[in-house]
Amino acid sequence: MHPPEPDEFELSLFGPGTGEGLVIHLGGGDWMVVDSCLNSDRTKAIAIEYLDSLGVDVAAAVKLVIATHWHDDHIQGLAQILQYAHNARFVCSAALRNEDFCRLVKSAQHINLIESSSGTEEFTGILDILLRQREQTGPDYWAQDRMQLLKEDRIQITALSPSSQVVTDSHILRTKFLPDVGGTRNRIPAVRPNDTSIVLLVETRTMNYLLGSDMEQGKNARYGWKAILESRAAMPFGPGATYKAAHHGSENADHDGIWKKLLLQNPYAFLTPFAKGSKPLPAPGDIARINDYTALGYITAWPPTKKARSLNKTVDRTMNEVTLSRRALRKTPGHIRLRAPLDGVFQDIKVDLFRGARKLSAI
Ligand SMILES: [Zn+2]
Numbered sequence: 001m002h003p004p005e006p007d008e009f010e011l012s013l014f015g016p017g018t019g020e021g022l023v024i025h026l027g028g029g030d031w032m033v034v035d036s037c038l039n040s041d042r043t044k045a046i047a048i049e050y051l052d053s054l055g056v057d058v059a060a061a062v063k064l065v066i067a068t069h070w071h072d073d074h075i076q077g078l079a080q081i082l083q084y085a086h087n088a089r090f091v092c093s094a095a096l097r098n099e100d101f102c103r104l105v106k107s108a109q110h111i112n113l114i115e116s117s118s119g120t121e122e123f124t125g126i127l128d129i130l131l132r133q134r135e136q137t138g139p140d141y142w143a144q145d146r147m148q149l150l151k152e153d154r155i156q157i158t159a160l161s162p163s164s165q166v167v168t169d170s171h172i173l174r175t176k177f178l179p180d181v182g183g184t185r186n187r188i189p190a191v192r193p194n195d196t197s198i199v200l201l202v203e204t205r206t207m208n209y210l211l212g213s214d215m216e217q218g219k220n221a222r223y224g225w226k227a228i229l230e231s232r233a234a235m236p237f238g239p240g241a242t243y244k245a246a247h248h249g250s251e252n253a254d255h256d257g258i259w260k261k262l263l264l265q266n267p268y269a270f271l272t273p274f275a276k277g278s279k280p281l282p283a284p285g286d287i288a289r290i291n292d293y294t295a296l297g298y299i300t301a302w303p304p305t306k307k308a309r310s311l312n313k314t315v316d317r318t319m320n321e322v323t324l325s326r327r328a329l330r331k332t333p334g335h336i337r338l339r340a341p342l343d344g345v346f347q348d349i350k351v352d353l354f355r356g357a358r359k360l361s362a363i
Helices: 046-053 078-084 099-110 117-134 164-172 224-234 256-262 284-293 313-322
Strands: 008-015 021-027 030-034 062-067 089-093 141-143 147-151 155-159 200-204 208-211 240-244 263-271 296-299 305-307 327-329 334-341 350-354
Touching (some): 008 046, 008 240, 021 046, 046 078, 062 078, 062 147, 078 117, 224 256, 284 296, 296 334
Parallel strands (some): 030 062, 062 089, 089 141, 208 240
Antiparallel strands (some): 008 021, 008 334, 021 030, 147 155, 155 200, 200 208, 305 327, 334 350
16 A cells, blocks of 8 residues: 555544544644554554555654543554654543542552453553653643644644533543542442543644544533534534544434534545444444435444354354354454545545445445
């Protein structure tokens, strides 16, 4: 594969059955990585493998690494990316800057993990790299709504969330990022990790791109997409030509206002599946709903699971007796690649699909 031209924007979305990572060319050979999943043999972050394959010097070229929120399917391999991307600023949701975070900095290795051990280990790895390589404690930016993360002549990147209310609440109620201590926390509802998501607006001079992370609708007007829509009414920005659909296309992360107010009509919509939960995402209803909004929907992998490999006849028979269907998680990340001239218009956008990525209207 050849790298994009210096004046060409690229947005590459990767996702196997469960996992999501974005690699974005900002122009002039500069790159940004948003979230992370692993490559097929699970030895490398997909962003590193992909940029290596393009001949990009990761240490020099990656300018921003953004962890939109702390869920396992978005952070695997993130520490490895930071290890190589010496030049990158690391961005984290401001909603994570609470007592738990400080406790993690102080005594990471002694924490008894509950919710997502690998997530906490990945964070510990990142803190360790920042400390050892850069003598720095914590991220470069704690992002929240309306915070500009990059401003250059031809491109700028702004966080549209988390809202101030979510940041405040995560200080009081904390997030479920770290385990409960002393059994007291369960009495207060914690801020959920998806609520802390950083939604990103990428603006070139001629087109906008909206990256929805796993942001949900919001339990009230000061949370989620509702808060973003409120804030946009006060400080408008142009509608997006392309949307990385929030939370794997799920209904609780969708809002009519996203399509009517934040996006052009019939925009490109990209998403990754999530196969690990009790209900895989997107559900058939989600696919139908997104297809109603746009004819240009794409997904990195489908179906999110595949037929399980046969073990041996006896084992197969026993397993088939006790489970209704036996499915294996996909490991190869599918790849949706969008390229357009940095100063291009909607008609200039070119989308290519690799390794099993599919058009949503065709499934
Ligand atoms: Zn997710």
